[in-house]
Amino acid sequence: MQNRGMTLKSISRRAVLSMGGAALAMPMLSRRAFAAPTEMTMLAWYGHAEPDMVAEFEAENNVKFVPKYYTGGDNMLGLISQSPPGTFDVILSDAEYVQQLNAAGYIEEMDAADYAFDEFFPEFQQFPGHWQDGKLFSVITRFGFLGVAYNTEALTEAEAKSYNVFWNEKLTGKVGHFDWHLPNLGQMSLLAGNASPYDIDEAAWAAVQEKTLSLRPQIGGFFDYGGTFSSLNDGQMLAFAGIGDWITGTLEKNGAKVRSVIPEEGGLQWTESFSIGKGSTKADLAKKWIQYVTSAKGQAKSANMAAYPALIPNQKGWEVLNAENPDEAKRQNMLIGQPNVMDMIRSGQIKYRQLPIQQDLEAWNDFWSEYKGA
Numbered sequence: 001m002q003n004r005g006m007t008l009k010s011i012s013r014r015a016v017l018s019m020g021g022a023a024l025a026m027p028m029l030s031r032r033a034f035a036a037p038t039e040m041t042m043l044a045w046y047g048h049a050e051p052d053m054v055a056e057f058e059a060e061n062n063v064k065f066v067p068k069y070y071t072g073g074d075n076m077l078g079l080i081s082q083s084p085p086g087t088f089d090v091i092l093s094d095a096e097y098v099q100q101l102n103a104a105g106y107i108e109e110m111d112a113a114d115y116a117f118d119e120f121f122p123e124f125q126q127f128p129g130h131w132q133d134g135k136l137f138s139v140i141t142r143f144g145f146l147g148v149a150y151n152t153e154a155l156t157e158a159e160a161k162s163y164n165v166f167w168n169e170k171l172t173g174k175v176g177h178f179d180w181h182l183p184n185l186g187q188m189s190l191l192a193g194n195a196s197p198y199d200i201d202e203a204a205w206a207a208v209q210e211k212t213l214s215l216r217p218q219i220g221g222f223f224d225y226g227g228t229f230s231s232l233n234d235g236q237m238l239a240f241a242g243i244g245d246w247i248t249g250t251l252e253k254n255g256a257k258v259r260s261v262i263p264e265e266g267g268l269q270w271t272e273s274f275s276i277g278k279g280s281t282k283a284d285l286a287k288k289w290i291q292y293v294t295s296a297k298g299q300a301k302s303a304n305m306a307a308y309p310a311l312i313p314n315q316k317g318w319e320v321l322n323a324e325n326p327d328e329a330k331r332q333n334m335l336i337g338q339p340n341v342m343d344m345i346r347s348g349q350i351k352y353r354q355l356p357i358q359q360d361l362e363a364w365n366d367f368w369s370e371y372k373g374a
Contacts, residue, residue: 037064040282040289043079044069044092045272046225047307057292063285071225072180073097074365080106086279090286095271096182096355098129098138107275110136114287115294116314121342124313128352130273138273139290142302142310145269145341145350146183147262149232149240149248162263163191166241172218176237179222181368183242183268186353188212190265197268198354205359209367216374232258245332246270246308253309253331262344268353269345272310296320304328311341 037058042049042065049067058064070076073094080088080101093101101107117125120140130138150160154174159165166175177184189197189208200208220237221227228247231237233256240247244260244267251258274293276286292298299317303310304325311332312318322329322336333341344350356364 035062037062038282038285039064039066040089040285041087042067042090042092043076043088045071047305048092050307052306053301057289061285061288086277086281088277089280089282090289091275091277092272093138093275095127095129095140095273096353098273098275101275102132102137106278107137108278108280108283110139110276112136115139115291119296119316120313121315123345127271138275139294140271140273140313141294142312143269143271144244144246144310145262145267146187146242146244146353147260147267149243149258149260151232151235151238152257152259154238157261160261160263163187163265166215166218166239171239173220174238175215175218176220176228176231176240177222178228178240178242179224180242181364182353183270185212185364185368186268187241190351197351199357201358212371213374216371222372232256246310249309249332262349267350269350270353300324303332303334
């Protein structure tokens, strides 16, 4: 045993000596192997740069995302306008704001050939506003529907199947608003019977304002992202306007007695997409990230994002989700070969959320501020 130990020791010593110059190269190799990760800045809604979404990509590419989170498109535009070009490498925005980002010169042109659009449902291969003059500026990554969110112990699904439920006497002081004018006023426009809720003339706009103001006595508060979660979770609010499964889905999966339903008047679609920030010095890595998150694997991950779930436009992503997480695929109605959420879009039951067409955006924003202060 002693001889064996001596042999091992001598072999070890000889091996080290025989490495010669190679041993001197090891520190350089080590430094390269353990180089500090490249930092990438992401401007996004909360959750998109959290470990459940980015850890795999970060590990594979020696990248570390540095997020700046916002709530609402107006807030996003404000943050970009106050930042020098190149501040944000990737920008997640709601679809209706892409044209404004492009017009202001905040995002780079993208090459459509770099992304797997052939795997997307036809409705999402050339999504409105993401293209201009045949040029691509943003890639859709996820979407969802906005309807009536409700406490299942306070309301039945049948009661929640109309926006009129918000005026129910038993909800006085218990109706909440997600504090952003576009989803809320879009829903009020649907209730007023406008087939194109954001393309309305001045008479229809006046009617939407009047109907909205009549709801004010029912309202218990205007909430940001976190406040919406907590007020629904603890029963402070029993119904909510301006949101959908992106909020209630997370709560429901954690045992809260809440749910969302698309009412008979129709629902709205929110849509998120990634762009490359103008002046980014890491555009190649930004492109690689967008390729990853819109791939089938990345899409299945995105559908079940911890911060808030979503529907996904990549058909192969549906296949991965159904194979890996059939319960979530069923819960979100992304079922293959049977009725699913795409039928709701194709039937016209769902309208894309947009910026107002016949009014200035500021007019909607000003009214929302007036309504909150009423």
